[in-house]
Amino acid sequence: MLPRILLQGFYKRGKFVAVPAPSDPHDPRDSPWWWDHLADNAADLAHAGVTSVWLPPVTKALQGSEAAALGYSVFDDYDIGSKEQMGTVHTRYGTREQLTRLAAILRANGLDIVLDLQLNHRKGGTGPDGLTFGYRDAFGNKSGGRFQKNATCFHSRYPADPVPPGFHPDIPQDPAVPDGIGELQIGSKVFFGPDLAHINARPEGYVSNGLIAAVNWVTRALDAQAYRLDHVQGVSAVFLRALLNAEGAAGKFAVGEYWDGDAEKINDWITAGHWMASRCSAFDFPLYFTLLGMSHDPNFDMASLDHAGLAGINPFHAVTFVENHDTESRRDLVAHNIQPDEKPLAYAYILTSEGLPCVFFKDFSRAPGCLGDRLRPVLVNLMWIHQNIAEGPAEQRWKDREVFVFERTGGARLLVGLNRHRTRTRHLDNVVTGFGPEQALHDYTGHSPDIRTDQQGRVQLTIPANDRGLGYVCYSVPGIGEREPPEGQDAQQVFEGAADLDIPCAQAGKTIDIARIYCAPCSAVHASLQFDPRDWMPGTALTLTLVAPDGAHVASRTFSRTDAGMAIDATATVTGFHRWRIHADDPRAGFTASFSLATRYRAPTTLQDPDK
Known part of the structure; x- marks a missing residue:
């Protein structure tokens, strides 16, 4: 398996303003929807070394598609840009169809999809307490959608008597909530909205089972491979373990946002049996705060980088980062940013040391308002080094207040030197390495000339001054070539039709459009149809048809009551959206049939025509 590089595929423009969108009156009307923007850049990301x-x-969020609709104020667990709710069908980022197409293009480029799950709270409820959540169904009916909620789904934050309106008096805090330890009947210390009671909700299991089912549904719909878990300090670890070990998520990678600077505390949450039992990784906030100090503290000691942060004690469960959507925009959470001219040195550390590195979209992209014109060449080079050279445990080779040198001891080996002084070049004598005697070494950053080890395997190392953040070198043996890029994958997506979802069930005498899939030319399309035939009559049948962009029928199959799970195969001859349709035949006028259409197809690697 290739070493992995995670890309955070979004950013914020200010505290509560998401990425550009044509629905935002402050943005140009010709701004692309974000799902299309990512699809248009997928091949470039894969070529640069991104793997997820x-x-x-x-x-769908409380704010619909408004500027503040970052997505963390979740409203409906079964609306991914397909229902007329919160004033819009699309989300801030686009429609379900655009999202499905993006997912398929990411997979065609060999990129894994990481879903961001907000499991702590819900917003947008109605009623006098604001805790009544009803959702539209596939026919647009109010309060007909799946997984509705009321006050018994949320725990009380107050031990006071009487309990304030909107909080059920008998729903105490769930077990194993990091922020809720020792606080009887009080939820997470950070209150983002009505807190879901994952364990103690009434009836028992309603919230936990409902959330697990919803996560599994969106995982199937998009063919997702991994999860990012928001604000895990407010969510029961008992529930999170159940979610990640359930059939839909079992074996998939997950990383939690545990916002704390204490590496031991986060590592305990990861590893302890009463917490996550090593089923989940975590973002390395302790290392982030160390890198922030390297950027801003004139007295910072570079020796503190030696096995710093969570990655220093548990590298296989640490996701390292230099910036994210909150740290870049929330001065109420972080007093300073790591400035653009300081970021290269920080990225040089996370992209050469241990842990799974996460690159921030705004740092990588050359889009207006992003920093890619300055940082992208640096990141592409460091990502190449990460993918092709950086392997094995890290071993410290030199450290003082200004310089830190370490060696990755796996594969071809990699010797990394970091110098934070902005004007002084450092010359180090007799730096021990594991390369062996008389070994030529090449600096793969281009910052310093080639060198050679002596008879004892030591080197004379020159690390340039940290002008514009470029005070680093990365030495290894000459002639290292690129590894094979990840292979493109078929998308394997499931479209479920049911009255309480967003795709209607099949109905007697009607032809229903299920979904459009974005296919590459001359590519195979495979599908299977599942349904429950228990109330079918002898003449009942479902006919499934794949329609080409020009309206021609590519393939069709009629399913009788004994054909559940049978397949249909076709070939997409042109690039573009191909439409799945279903028609039900039954003598009963009111006959309906829920179904599940699992389809496998290959998308093109680029968004060739967004409108077709």
Whole structure:
């Protein structure tokens, strides 16, 4: 398996303003929808070395598609840009169809999809307490959608008597909530909205089972491979373990946002049996705060980088980062940013040391308002080094207040030197390495000339001054070539039709459009149809048809009551959206049939024509 590089595929423009969108009156009307923007850049990301893309929350938020609709104020767990709710069908990022197409293009480029799950709270409820959540169904009916909620789904934050309106008096805090330890009947210390009671909700299991089912549904719909878990300090670890070990998520990678600077505390949450029992990784906030100090503290000691942060004690469960959507925009949470001219040195550390590095979209992209014109060449080079050279444990080779040198001891080996002084070049004598005697070494950053080890395997190392953040070198043996890029994958997506979802069930005498899939030319399309035939009559049948962009029928199959699970195969002859349709035949006028259409197809690697 290739070493991995995670890309955070979104950013914020200010505290409560998401990425550009044509629905935002402050943005140009010709701004692309974000799902299309990512699809248009997928091939470039894969070529640069990205192996997985973290999407912003895909579900409909309280604010619909407004500027503040970052997605973390989740409203409906079964609306991913397909229902007329919160004043819009699309989310801030686009429609379900655009999202499905993006997912398929990411997979065609060999990129894994990381879903951002907000499991702590819900917003947008109605009623006198604001805790009544009803959702539209597939026919647009109010309060007909799946997984509705009321006050018994949320725990009380107050031990006071009487309990304030809107909080059920008998729903105490769930077990194993990091922020809720020792606080009887009080939820997370950070209150983002009505807190879901994952364990103690009434009836028992309603919230936990409902959330697990919803996560599994969106995972199937998009063919997702991994999860980012928002604000895990407010969510029961008992529930999170159940979610990540359930059938839909079992074996998939997950990383939690545990916002704390204490590496031991986060590592305990990761590893302890009563917490996550090593089923989940975590973002390395302790290392982030160390890198922030390297950027801003004139007295910072570079020796503190030696096995710093969570990655220093548990590298296989640490996701390292230099910036994210909150640290870049929330001065109420972080007093300073790591400035653009300081970021290269920080990225040089996370992209050569241990842990799974996460690159921030705004740092990588050359889009207006992003920093790619300055940082992208640096990141592409460091990502190449990460993918092709950086392997094995890290071993410290030199450290003082200004310089830190370490060696990755796996594979071809990699010797990394970091110098934070902005004007002084450092010359180090007799730096021990594991390369052996008389070994030529090449600096793969181009910052310093080639060198050679002596008879004892030591080197004379020159590290340039940290002008514009470029005070680093990365030495290894000459002639290292590129590894094979990840292979493109078929998308394997499931479209479920039911009255309480967003795709209607099949109905007697009607032809229903299920979904459009974005296919590459001359590519195979495979599908299977599942349904429950228990109330079918002898003449009942479902006919499934694949329609080409020009309206021609590519393939069709009629399913009788004994054909559940049978397949249909076709070939997409042109690039573009191909439409799945279903028609039900039954003598009963009111006959309906829920179904599940699992389809496998290959998308093109680029968004060739967004409108077709």
